[in-house]
Amino acid sequence: xxxxxxxxxxxxxxxCAGVQPWERDVLARPEMSxxxxxxxxxIDDHIYFSKEASSGGRGFGGGGCGCN
Amino acid sequence: MxxxxxxTLTRDADHWVGRFVAMASPCEVLIDHAPGELAQQILxxxxxxxxxxxxxxxxxxxxxxxxxxxESAGQEMVVDDExxxxxxxxxTLTRxxxxxxxxxSGVLRKAWTFDGGDRVPSQQQLDELLQAVGWHRIEWQxxxxxxxxxxxxxxxxxxKEYAVDSxxxxxxxxxxxxxxxINFGGDVAVRHPRQDSKPWRVGIESSTRIGAxxxxxxxxxxxxxxxxxxxxxxxxxxxxxxxxxxARTGWPVRxxxxxxxxxxxxxxxxxxxxxxxxxxxxxxEVLLKASGVQYWLQ
Amino acid sequence: xxxxxxxNATLAAATCALLGSAATPVxxxxxxxxxxxDSTLLYYGESDDRVxxxxxxxxxxxxxxxxxxxxxxxxxxxLTGASASGAIALNRPQTFTSPSGRAVYTTAAGEVxxxxxxxxxxxxxxxxxxxxxxxxxxFSAGASFSTEYDYTHLGANLSLARDFNKRNTTLSAGxxxxxxxxxxxxxxxxPLSQMLDVxxxxxxxxxxxxxxxxxLLLGFTQxxxxxxxxxxxxxxxxxxxxxxxxYKLLSVVDPLTGDxxxxxxxxxGPDGVYVFESRPDKRTKQSLYAEVKxxxxxxxxHFAYRYMTDDWGIDSNTAELRVRWPxxxxxxxxxxxxxxxxxxxxxxxxxxxxxxxxxYASADFRLGDFDATTLGIKYGHGTASxxxxxxxxxxxxxxxxxxxxxxxxxxANREQYPDLSAVIVQFGYRFRL
Numbered sequence: 124x125x126x127x128x129x130x131x132x133x134x135x136x137x138x139c140a141g142v143q144p145w146e147r148d149v150l151a152r153p154e155m156s157x158x159x160x161x162x163x164x165x166i167d168d169h170i171y172f173s174k175e176a177s178s179g180g181r182g183f184g185g186g187g188c189g190c191n
Numbered sequence: 192m193x194x195x196x197x198x199t200l201t202r203d204a205d206h207w208v209g210r211f212v213a214m215a216s217p218c219e220v221l222i223d224h225a226p227g228e229l230a231q232q233i234l235x236x237x238x239x240x241x242x243x244x245x246x247x248x249x250x251x252x253x254x255x256x257x258x259x260x261x262e263s264a265g266q267e268m269v270v271d272d273e274x275x276x277x278x279x280x281x282x283t284l285t286r287x288x289x290x291x292x293x294x295x296s297g298v299l300r301k302a303w304t305f306d307g308g309d310r311v312p313s314q315q316q317l318d319e320l321l322q323a324v325g326w327h328r329i330e331w332q333x334x335x336x337x338x339x340x341x342x343x344x345x346x347x348x349x350x351k352e353y354a355v356d357s358x359x360x361x362x363x364x365x366x367x368x369x370x371x372x373i374n375f376g377g378d379v380a381v382r383h384p385r386q387d388s389k390p391w392r393v394g395i396e397s398s399t400r401i402g403a404x405x406x407x408x409x410x411x412x413x414x415x416x417x418x419x420x421x422x423x424x425x426x427x428x429x430x431x432x433x434x435x436x437x438a439r440t441g442w443p444v445r446x447x448x449x450x451x452x453x454x455x456x457x458x459x460x461x462x463x464x465x466x467x468x469x470x471x472x473x474x475x476e477v478l479l480k481a482s483g484v485q486y487w488l489q
Numbered sequence: 490x491x492x493x494x495x496x497n498a499t500l501a502a503a504t505c506a507l508l509g510s511a512a513t514p515v516x517x518x519x520x521x522x523x524x525x526x527d528s529t530l531l532y533y534g535e536s537d538d539r540v541x542x543x544x545x546x547x548x549x550x551x552x553x554x555x556x557x558x559x560x561x562x563x564x565x566x567x568l569t570g571a572s573a574s575g576a577i578a579l580n581r582p583q584t585f586t587s588p589s590g591r592a593v594y595t596t597a598a599g600e601v602x603x604x605x606x607x608x609x610x611x612x613x614x615x616x617x618x619x620x621x622x623x624x625x626x627x628f629s630a631g632a633s634f635s636t637e638y639d640y641t642h643l644g645a646n647l648s649l650a651r652d653f654n655k656r657n658t659t660l661s662a663g664x665x666x667x668x669x670x671x672x673x674x675x676x677x678x679x680p681l682s683q684m685l686d687v688x689x690x691x692x693x694x695x696x697x698x699x700x701x702x703x704x705l706l707l708g709f710t711q712x713x714x715x716x717x718x719x720x721x722x723x724x725x726x727x728x729x730x731x732x733x734x735x736y737k738l739l740s741v742v743d744p745l746t747g748d749x750x751x752x753x754x755x756x757x758g759p760d761g762v763y764v765f766e767s768r769p770d771k772r773t774k775q776s777l778y779a780e781v782k783x784x785x786x787x788x789x790x791h792f793a794y795r796y797m798t799d800d801w802g803i804d805s806n807t808a809e810l811r812v813r814w815p816x817x818x819x820x821x822x823x824x825x826x827x828x829x830x831x832x833x834x835x836x837x838x839x840x841x842x843x844x845x846x847x848x849y850a851s852a853d854f855r856l857g858d859f860d861a862t863t864l865g866i867k868y869g870h871g872t873a874s875x876x877x878x879x880x881x882x883x884x885x886x887x888x889x890x891x892x893x894x895x896x897x898x899x900x901a902n903r904e905q906y907p908d909l910s911a912v913i914v915q916f917g918y919r920f921r922l
Contacts, residue, residue: 141657141712143494149716151480154789154813154820155782157710157720162527162548163881165562165615166915170533174887174909176830176856177805179724180778180795183665183704187633188611189640190568191734191855276507283503287496356508382513390518406519413515446818446871454517460504481493482500485517 198238200231209234213241214249214351216376223370223385236365237358237373244354248277248346250297260336261343268336275333277346277353284349284463285326285438291470293438295338296324297345302441305434317441324438352416352462355380359458372410380414380458395452395487406487414458418465419450419489435469446473450489453479525550529917531566536910539603540570556627557620564613564635571603573907575737575852576763577839577900578602579749584760588675588736590690593757601907604736611637617646625652633667639735642669648706661708672697673735680733680767681846686758692765698731716784726774737766739852740839747898750842764840766851774799788814802834803856819870824883826863832856838891838905854907859889865913876920883913 142150153159164181172178173190198211207230209220220237222230249255260268270278281294298320302312323341330337338344346353355373359380362371370385372393379393390409395417408415418435432443447469455461464482468475479486526549533542544566551559576583576596583596587605596602617631626649633644648663671677676693678684685692705725712718740749741762749761780793795807806829813822833856835849865883872878889906896905 141654142715143655147481147715149477149784150712150718151477152784152789153476155718155784157718157780157782160527162529162546162562162917163915165564166529166531166544166546170885170913171828174855174885174911175805175828175861176799176801176803176833177774177776177795177797177807177828179704179706179726180722180776180797180807181780181793183646183663183706183724187613187635187642187644187667187669189609189637189671280503280507283499287499353507360508384516390516406523409518411516412513413517415517454515456513456515457504457508459508460500463500463504482497485515487519 196238196242198234200227200234207234209237211238211241213238214245214354214375216351218373218375220374221372221391223372225366225369229366233362233365233369233371236361240358240361241354241375244350244357247274248350250343250345250347257344257346260338263338264340265337267330269334270336271334277349278331278336279333280459281344281346281349282326282331284467288467288470290326290439291437291444292348292466293324293326294344294346294348295326295329295342296436296438297343297347298323298341299436299438299441303434303436303443305432311432312441321441324441348466349459349462351375352378352414352458355414355458377417378414378458378462379410379416381410381412384411395450408452408454408487410454413454413456414461415452415454416458416461416465417450417452418462418469433469435466437470444470444472447471448475448488451475451479452487454485523552523921525552525919525921527917527919529915531913531915533911533913535570538570539909540568540572540911542566542568557618559616559618561614561616564611564615566611568609568611569606571606573854574602574604575766575854576602576740576761577742577749577852577905578903579761580899580903583749584754584758585738585763586684586687586758588673590675590685590693591687593687593759599903601904602738609637609639611635613642622649625656626650627652639673640669640671642667644668644702646704650708657712659708659710661706661710663704663706663708665702665704665706667702667704669700669702669730670697671700671731671735677731677733677735678765681764681850684738684759684763684765686754686756688756689758700728700730700732702726702728713781718782720778720780722776722778724774724776724778726772726776728772728774729770732768732770732772733766734768734851734853735765737851737853738763739766739837739850741842742839742897742900744841744843745898747839747896747900749839762842764846764850766853767849768835768851769801769849772799772801788812801856803830803832805830816868817870819868819877822867822869824863824865824867826861826865828861828863830857830859832858832892838895838900839897841897854887854889854909857889857906858892859887859906861885861887869917876918878919879915879917881913881915881917883915885909885911885913 198209200207200209207222211218218241220234222233246252247255248257250257252258256274284292302316302320328339355375355378358373359382363382368383370383372381372391381391390411393408393410393415395406433447435444437444451465451468453461453464464484468478471478528547531544546562546564548562578599578601580598582598583602584593587594594605613635615633617629619627619629622628629648631646635642644667646663646665648661650659650661652659676695677698679692682692707723710720741764742749752760752762754760774797776795776797778795783790791811793809797805809826811822811824813820835851836856837850837852840850863883863885867879867881869877869879887909891905
């Protein structure tokens with residue numbers, strides 16, 4: 124099993140400017156939310172869990188069914 | 192429209208309820224913990240203020256300032272401080288809404304009757320009327336106002352909320368610290384929390400079920416204003432056209448929420464935000480979120 | 490109105506100029522929260538009369554104000570049909586004993602053998618609660634339960650998130666446990682034992698077995714700019730217990746011809762040599778997932794990528810792209826997903842007769858080497874009352890291959906990997922009460 128290096132370039136992003144609270148107009152749109160369709164996501168995760176060997180990523184591993 | 196200049200005061204459980212009609216709306220005043228004479232004095236002050244503002248700014252009354260301005264036919268008029276303040280405020284709103292809100296858009300009501308029927312004006316009708324719409328066509332240099340012939344101003348969009356705040360100021364002078372809820376047709380303000388700290392409960396009418404409350408907001412302090420199309424609209428070909436017109440096009444705003452309620456520090460601020468948000472149509476919620484106020488949509 | 494700061498300041502100043510006095514800060518709260526619902530009806534159908542599934546799900550969310558939320562989802566689905574069992578196709582018909590051990594079923598010549606057709610109904614319930622713990626901290630806890638005729642699941646999860654940097658950055662950590670019980674129809678077959686005749690349960694063990702899973706999730710969300718947000722998750726998952734699929738088989742084949750060894754049943758039973766699969770009783774997975782949402786004007790683009798690796802030798806890469814475009818009163822959202830995985834170390838297309846039995850072996854196509862593509866489109870439409878209905882259609886295609894060294898004799902002339910294609914149609918409706 125290959126190990127995934129844990130030191131991520133992304134940690135550097137934490138220093139990103141980000142936006143001021145009053146600049147969150149676009150981000151406030153429902154379709155910009157990372158979890159805007161939790162039911163769709165759950166359904167997709169379930170279908171792919173039952174047909175493929177990988178699961179999760181966005182949230183917990185899911186599964187919990189006899190389909191794999 | 193003549194409002195009956197009578198205000199009634201009754202006692203309800205632990206507070207006084209004053210009722211009257213002003214600005215074509217049912218008005219009520221809820222007064223917490225006060226002796227009867229004080230409650231009557233407050234009700235008189237509030238109702239007088241409401242009628243004063245109605246008399247001064249109603250476009251229907253021949254003796255109102257607004258009517259005189261609308262009949263001025265190109266003549267220069269001098270307006271007083273209060274009127275000048277309202278004109279300045281309206282100018283700011285026109286700027287903030289990029290022209291969608293405009294107090295000169297009242298003439299468009301000649302084309303639209305929002306009575307639940309299905310009459311929709313023709314583009315030609317609207318184009319003709321739009322010739323007389325536009326804040327940029329007005330010459331406003333405080334305290335001098337000049338309208339072109341055919342133009343009219345209408346403070347309908349901001350008058351009621353201003354009246355609520357103005358009335359609240361009066362109560363503050365008579366009885367500072369008293370918790371008094373002023374409600375002019377759904378525009379509400381409370382300056383101080385009640386003595387027992389219980390909030391006032393304000394029901395917000397459902398946009399689909401007239402008379403039923405869609406939600407109840409507990410208001411301890413501050414103001415609420417609601418903008419909506421539940422009672423005034425045109426329904427045609429499966430489309431519901433709200434009564435809020437975009438002054439730039441003459442058409443009602445599309446895809447606006449049925450109803451927006453905003454909680455803010457003052458009634459004027461709350462009312463302004465509901466109007467500006469409605470004018471954004473589909474993006475109403477974006478504006479409301481960016482403003483940081485609490486709001487409820489239907 | 491590009492600068493919201495100016496907007497708010499201008500409005501505040503104008504209101505102050507009009508009213509003169511400073512107003513009191515508002516204190517208002519909605520008395521009762523609202524319920525918002527998301528419901529969906531889904532049809533999933535594979536080609537060649539394989540699996541068909543109809544499922545219905547309802548999700549309810551209640552906002553109690555102050556960022557306290559309760560959500561619950563109830564799902565019911567009915568599955569019919571069968572998947573490839575792992576046995577290879579032959580030029581002759583094949584007969585197998587059904588899982589119950591009480592009957593046989595046959596596969597036609599040239600067809601990829603499927604499990605015995607079954608009908609299974611599953612119910613699942615998920616609930617979760619989230620609330621702020623202190624300023625900038627959010628806590629959430631959840632539980633899940635599901636049941637079907639041979640499988641029960643029970644799980645719980647906890648997570649904690651902390652905001653930094655004016656809520657531009659969020660770090661989160663979560664843990665989930667689950668305990669599943671597998672009670673296969675006809676009993677658990679002894680791994681790598683031969684499929685026996687009808688009525689012979691010598692290689693089956695009664696009683697259920699359990700499978701425990703521990704999941705750890707570390708998350709990082711960052712607002713990159715006004716129109717872009719990024720999320721990166723690292724997950725670690727450890728499963729132990731009964732990880733076999735009790736219904737999957739491997740064909741034992743002749744080393745020269747590659748055809749399944751013949752067997753003569755006593756009465757009714759299999760006419761070939763088939764053995765039940767065997768997987769390790771432990772599996773550790775790690776994955777790295779990143780997703781970006783970017784608004785370019787009104788349309789919104791979503792891109793996600795996931796890399797997964799485990800100690801079964803499987804590595805997978807997933808890439809997903811969706812773009813949502815406004816269309817009239819609604820939106821249209823095309824979707825594309827590409828998935829590729831490498832086979833598990835113990836994946837075998839078939840077992841060679843006479844050779845030593847490996848410790849672990851499975852011919853389950855889901856552990857093989859394959860690529861899968863999903864092409865889909867979703868249309869959503871807002872209704873007059875502020876609710877939304879949507880329609881989604883997707884086409885999923887899986888194409889796999891068997892390593893050359895595993896192809897024996899005549900297998901080279903036949904379909905070696907049971908490719909899969911499926912159509913998914915989903916109707917959704919979101920509403921508030």
